[in-house]
Amino acid sequence: MKNDKEGKLTSRRDFIRSGLHTAAGIALGGLAGVLISRSASGDMVWQLDPNICVQCEKCSQNCVLPQSAVRVVHSFSMCGYCDLCSGYLQPGAKSRDTGAETRLCPTGAIKRTYVEEPYFEYTIDEELCIGCGKCVKGCGAFGNGSLYLQVKHDRCLNCNECSIGRSCPSGAYRRVPASSPYILRGDEGKK
Amino acid sequence: MKNDRLLVGIIIIVSVAGILYFGIRAITENSKKDGENPFDYNIEKFKKSEKGLVHYSEVRRLDPGLQRLHAIAVGPDNKVYISGEDSVVILNRDGGPHSSIKTPGTVFCLAVDRNGDLYAGLKDHVEVYDAKGDKTAQWESLGERAILTSIAVSRESVFVADAGNFIVWKFDKSGTKQARIGEKNKAKDIPGFVIPSAYFDVSVDPDGFLWVVNPGRHSLENYTAAGGFRTSWGEYSMEPAGFCGCCNPTHMAVLEDGSFVTSEKGIARVKVYNRLGELVSVVAAPDQFSEGVVGLDLAVDSSGRIYVLDPKEKVVRIFEKGVKK
Numbered sequence: 001m002k003n004d005k006e007g008k009l010t011s012r013r014d015f016i017r018s019g020l021h022t023a024a025g026i027a028l029g030g031l032a033g034v035l036i037s038r039s040a041s042g043d044m045v046w047q048l049d050p051n052i053c054v055q056c057e058k059c060s061q062n063c064v065l066p067q068s069a070v071r072v073v074h075s076f077s078m079c080g081y082c083d084l085c086s087g088y089l090q091p092g093a094k095s096r097d098t099g100a101e102t103r104l105c106p107t108g109a110i111k112r113t114y115v116e117e118p119y120f121e122y123t124i125d126e127e128l129c130i131g132c133g134k135c136v137k138g139c140g141a142f143g144n145g146s147l148y149l150q151v152k153h154d155r156c157l158n159c160n161e162c163s164i165g166r167s168c169p170s171g172a173y174r175r176v177p178a179s180s181p182y183i184l185r186g187d188e189g190k191k
Numbered sequence: 192m193k194n195d196r197l198l199v200g201i202i203i204i205v206s207v208a209g210i211l212y213f214g215i216r217a218i219t220e221n222s223k224k225d226g227e228n229p230f231d232y233n234i235e236k237f238k239k240s241e242k243g244l245v246h247y248s249e250v251r252r253l254d255p256g257l258q259r260l261h262a263i264a265v266g267p268d269n270k271v272y273i274s275g276e277d278s279v280v281i282l283n284r285d286g287g288p289h290s291s292i293k294t295p296g297t298v299f300c301l302a303v304d305r306n307g308d309l310y311a312g313l314k315d316h317v318e319v320y321d322a323k324g325d326k327t328a329q330w331e332s333l334g335e336r337a338i339l340t341s342i343a344v345s346r347e348s349v350f351v352a353d354a355g356n357f358i359v360w361k362f363d364k365s366g367t368k369q370a371r372i373g374e375k376n377k378a379k380d381i382p383g384f385v386i387p388s389a390y391f392d393v394s395v396d397p398d399g400f401l402w403v404v405n406p407g408r409h410s411l412e413n414y415t416a417a418g419g420f421r422t423s424w425g426e427y428s429m430e431p432a433g434f435c436g437c438c439n440p441t442h443m444a445v446l447e448d449g450s451f452v453t454s455e456k457g458i459a460r461v462k463v464y465n466r467l468g469e470l471v472s473v474v475a476a477p478d479q480f481s482e483g484v485v486g487l488d489l490a491v492d493s494s495g496r497i498y499v500l501d502p503k504e505k506v507v508r509i510f511e512k513g514v515k516k
Contacts, residue, residue, distance in 0.1 A: 057230050080387020082407060082437040084427060086457070091234045092429040106229045118385055118407065137232035142436030142457035144388045 044175040046162040049183050050148035052172040055133030055140075059149055062164045063131075069155040070131035070164065072109070072124050075186035078146035081119040087139030087147045088112055088122055104138050106130075126152070146186065153181045237429040237458055238477040244431055246472040247463075247497065248514055249479070253507040255280040259297075262312075263500040263507060265490040266303030271498065271507060274298035279311060279320075282507075292324045302342035302349070304364075310349055312339035317351060317366070330366035341392040345399050348416060352403065354391040357384045359403055361418065372418040373403060381420045382408065390441035390456070390486075396449055404453075406438035411451065411468070424468030431462065432470045444489040444497070452497050454487035461487065461499055461510070474510050475499060 048059070048070070059070035083096055088110050093102040098112055109128035113121045131149055139147040165173030176183065183189070257275030264272045269284040276297055281289040292309070300312035307322030315337035319328040333339070338355035348369065351360040361370040375383025384391065385407025392404040400421065401414045410425035426433045434440050440453035449466045452474065459480035463472045474497055480487075481503040488500040497510040 055232075057228075060230070080407070080437060082385075082387050084409075084437050086437050091232075091237065104232070132230040134230050134232050141232070141234065142438070 043178050045151075045153060045158050045178045045181045046156060046165060046173055047151050047176045047181060047183055048149060048164075048168070048172045049174065050145075050150070050172075050185060051183075052170050053133070053136075053149055054170045054172075055137045055149070056169055057132050057134075058167050058169070059164050060130045060132040062167045064157065064159060064163050065155065068131045068164070069151050069153075069157070070149050071126050071129045071152045071155075072131065072133070072135060072147055073150045073182075073184075074122060074124055075146040075148070075184065075188050076121075077187035078144045078185055079122065080144055080146075081115060081121060082143065083118040083120055085112070085120065085122055085139075086142035087135040089138075091138070105135055106132065110135060122147075148185055150182055150184075153178075234429070234458060237435065241431050241460060241473045241476040244470070244473040245476055246514060247474040247510040247512055249475070249508055250496075250511045251286065251509040252504075253282055253286045253509065254505070255282060255507065257505065260500050260502045260505060260507075261297060261299050261486070261488075262301045263488045263490045263498055264301040264303045264309075265492045265498060266309070267305060267307055269492040269494075270303075271490070272301050272303055272309060273500065273507060274301055274311065279309065281324075290324055292320055294318070300339055300341045300352070302344045304344045308364075310342045310344060312342050312351060314339060317342065317349070317362070319366070328366055330362065333360060338389050340389055341394075343393045343395045343401065345395045345401075345416065350393050350395065350401055352391045352393045354386045354389045357386055359393055359401070359414075361416070370418045372401065372414055373412070379420060382412075382423075385438075387438040390438065392441070392443045394443055394445045396445045397447055398449070402443065402445060402451070404440055404443050406434075406441065409434040409439060411440075411443060411453075424464075429458070431460070431473060441485070442487055442489045444491045446491050446495055447493070452489050452491060454489055454499065456485040456487075459484050459487060461489070461497065463497075472512075475508070 060068050063069055088104055089102055090104050095102055107128045107130055109125045111123045111125060115121050133149055136147050136149055139145055162173055255273040257280060259276050260273060262274045266272055270289055271282040273280050277294055279292045279294060279298055283289045294311060296313045298311040298313060302310045309320040311318045315332045317330040318326060321327050333353055336355040337353050339351055340354045341352035343350045349362045349364060353360055358374055359372040360368060361372055363369055373381060373384050375381060384405050387407050390406055394402045396402055403412050405412050409427040410423045412423040413421040415421060429435045435455055436457035439455040441456050442454045444452045451464045454461045458477050460477050461474040462470060463474060465471050484503040486502045490498040499508045501508050
């Protein structure tokens, strides 16, 4: 009986203890779950500030992905639609055409389309772009800076510590809210 | 038989020599290419071609004490007018302070008439200040799209370059609109202005004709005061004789002998062309400017000195003909 009674008391204590353990476990699990879900849903994500970026090429080399998550984006509202686009053509190019020898992009990722005399539209083929920033340098040197680099969030793994950000010499990488994950230029950047 | 062997021997020797020659050449060429970074954007070689063409020296720097410098003009008595964020600073010929005018916004372009009247271009309208610095008129807004970038004054008219509307407005001195100059018109052979960025300059030459920079076409165009197209000159080139990049020159001034002073962005350089548009001299070579400088507005005084606004150094740099020894 005693044993039974003691057994009952023991089991109540055990019950309370185990109840507390369970509650603590649930709380910890919940907290971890919230943190994991926040991290996974990307409340904060990595982005590079194009106003600080110096186009050092490290974006194309230091991402953990085989092909960097950084790509060139184009602000059409800022673009001059130049015939002689310094982001598309080699400096001092002999002709203004789509010939490989005149093009600046090492992977041919920029497409040039005639609009009307003397204007041309330039679009980026994301599959070909490696984020080296060569066109960004050309556009910034002579043009309006309508070409610039951004971390594309359909590709980025959102690592805890961004491998590119760690090596960025200008400190252009920072966390931004996942709800507005891009730092855009021109009208596209106006909210 | 002996001859056949000799022939075969010669063929083999020539073949081996050819393979060795072309093989070694290919290897050395590839090793040269390995040293070049295909992702590097390099325009340095174009910055070195001005040497030997520089016939001017920097003789002085004026510090207007402004944080942001936007435009420069030289008025009567060679007084220097420089616009900043919300004021126009006037310096004496010797560089000492003369006065300043508070403005309701940023003055992006300036021109000074013979009587000392100052025409100040804000984003979308012109304001007129008399020689004492009192505001005497505010002209009507040229619309939401207007981006005023330059003003030039002739005896009867005021020409205002509007990069937002791609035209030059002609006003009389009371501010009444008289004409829209430079609109694309095939029938009148007017090519139309191509203005990829907000650099669009105008000037009046000693004969009273209007000169307008057409930056997207790398040319300077000449119009009658009524807006008739007369002629143009200029070509694209990264070399000193031409205008580099997508859209240059950014600024222009006309000297008293009718020759032109131009400035460029990308490869920052200031040059003088004669009346026919032939390069005469480099005033300032790229290595005389800070990396990435833009907005090198120009003015000239009665003695042919060239004033270059340097927004990066926050000073006015004065150049005179003659090379320092």
